[in-house]
Amino acid sequence: MPHRQSEACAQEESNEVLQFLLGKTNSIKSDDTSSVASTSSSLSPSLAESDEAFRYGAIEDHFTKDRKGWMLQDMPELDPVSEDENVSSLIMESDDIPTRKANQAPPMKSSRHTKAGADQSQSQPEDEDASPRETSKQLKKTKKSSVPTAYKSPRKTNTSGIPKSSRVATPTELFVVAAVLFGLVWYCLAIMYRFFYPIHLALPDHEGLYTPWDLSNVSLQITSPRDGSEALGSISLEWEISFFPAEAIRTYGPEPFQYRLFHNDRRLLSEMDFWLLEDIGDKPVDYLNKTLRHRLAQSKLEEPGTHEFRVEVTFPVPGSIDEIRTLKDTITVIKRPPISSVPTLEVTSPLDGATFPPNGNVLVEYNVKNVHHLLLKLDRKYTIEKHHINDGNIFLRKLGAGEHTIELQAFDTDNVLALTRTLHFHVASSS
Structure with missing residues (x-):
């Protein structure tokens, strides 16, 4: 009898444990309070762990919802397909899981989910303090299983009714392809031809683009002194440029001129000048005339003789690029020494080859100018020097x-033999 009672108690305890493991009861009836407390404490999570699991599940559920929305936005062209009852129930249950109480187990329609729920019931009791982490895991698993089955990629259908492998191009398509190939071939041939035979275009000569101005009437003349004139002292040289077209200055702007003056092929002057619109003024003139002067120092004409002066005027031709025109004019000036400075000597008596009487007295008469003194030599043996030359005679006796x-010699002021x-x-003889 006692043996049967112990077996019944043992059977009852095993049933209680089985019901607890299956989740039908929240506690196990036992006389040992310490074992019950230890069992409940070991099977039930702590308050801190429950809060941490709940926060983790809430964050995971938030990111799961965002990922579901992203997947739905990323596939706008997918057509919804029909769902079976199990999938619809799973989606409904996944939406209802966050609103359920922690002590209620989610209903499972399929055998796989039922088995998973049974295993979970055996591993953990359903009390009011159940961990939210398991709930979030179930929600995540349910959403993952529901998203791929909710949408399917649309199939591409052949609406033309012709098999893809046996489709023939239309004449329009063939014409377009042929035209493109024809153009490419001719383009390649043209490039190759022009590479070996490039095009040479003869450009017009830059000189032909300009029309030089007619300057045939422009002249240069030295006006002073006259050609062949005698220069008595210092002279002033003048030259004139005439008949330069005023319209050329109005059209092309200031005209540069270069003046050069040469004396016996030695350059004395080189300067630049510009003819401006101010030289024309408001007067309606067709030509410009300009006179220039240059005074020569007296030292340039000290030497008696012939002096040559040459003036050169150089200027660019208006309307041309590099055409230069040069005008020249030359004169000759004679420089004579002053009359007062030229020594002169003239013997008036006796005449060359004359004969005198036997007494031997001879009177030599002369005329001199600009002479300092005279020297007389008789038969190249005797010499008579005379400084008083103004009387004009020398008397020779016996x-x-x-x-x-x-031989009569005349010396100038520098004691140089002049004449x-x-x-x-x-x-x-006296016989």
């Missing part, structure tokens, strides 16, 4: 009979 020679005169005469 010359012997025979031929005699007189020489030679005479021959004869003195007769």
Whole structure:
């Protein structure tokens, strides 16, 4: 009897444990309070763990919803397909899970979900303090299983009624392809031809694009001094440029001129000048005339003789690029020394080859100018120097009979021999 009672108690305890494991009861009836407390404490999570699991499940559920919405937005062209009852029930249950109480188990329609729920019931009791982590895991698993089955990619159907492998191009398509190929072939041939035979276009000559101005009437003339004139002192050289077209300055702007002056092929002057619109003014003139002057120092004409002066005027031709025109004019000036500075000597008596009587007295008469003193040589043996030359004579006494020679020399102020005169005469004998 006691043995049967113990077996009944053991059977009852095993049934209680089985019901607890299956989730039908919340506690196990036992006389040992310590075991019950330890069992409940070991099977039920702590309050801190429950709060942490709940927060984790809520965050995971939020990201799961965002991912579901992203998947639905990323596939706008998918057509919804029919769902069976199990899938519809799963979607409805997944939406209702967050609103249920923690002590209620989600209903499972399929055998797979039922088995999973039974295993879960055996592993953890359903009390009021159930962990939200298991609830979020179930929600995540349910949403993952429901999303792929809710939409299916649309199938591409052949609406033309012709098999894809046996489709023939239309004449329009063939014409377009042929035209493109024809154009590409000709384009490649043209490139190859122009590579070996490039195009050479003859550009017009830049000189032909301009029309030089007619300057045939422009002239240059030295107006002072006259050609062949005698220069008595310092002179002023003048030259004139005439008949330069005023319209050329109005059209092309200021005209540059270069003046060069040469004296006996030595350059004395080189300067630039510009003819401006101000030189024309408001007067309706057709040509411009301009006179220029240059004074020569007296030192340039000290040497007596012929002096040559040449003037050159160079300027660009209006309307041309590099055409230059040069005008020239040349004159000759004679420089004579002053009359007062030229020494002169003239012997008036005796005449060359004269004969004198036997007494031997001879009077030599002369005319001199600009002479400092005279030197007389008789028969190249005797010398007479005379500084008082203004009387104009030299008297020679008691010359012997025979031929005699007189050489008269005139010296200037610098004691330089300027002139020489030679005479021959004869003195007769006394027999």
